[in-house]
Amino acid sequence: MQINLTGRHLEITEPLKEFVDEKFSKLERHFDHINNVYVILSVEKIRQIAEATVHVNGGEIFANSESEDMYAAIDLLIDKLDRQVIKHKEKMTRH
DSSP: OEEEEEEESSOOOHHHHHHHHHHHHHHHHHOSOEEEEEEEEEEETTEEEEEEEEEETTEEEEEEEEESSHHHHHHHHHHHHHHHHHHHHHHHHHO
């Protein structure tokens, strides 16, 4: 799985990059057909926004979240993606 990380109005630090890599590795445990992940982290005044598009076999999954803390926003994003990936996997196994 390749992760493309972009920062808008914020610098992507090494600890932030490692945090994103660690969190997205959890998604692979549920579904190993993840090809690419595009993550955009942005800051708008006090809102920290995390969005991701996950390219999987059979489609793509998008989610976004926001919080006052970037790490919390990434955690929320992973939770949303996790649910969607599991739902996608169930759809794939039914066909």
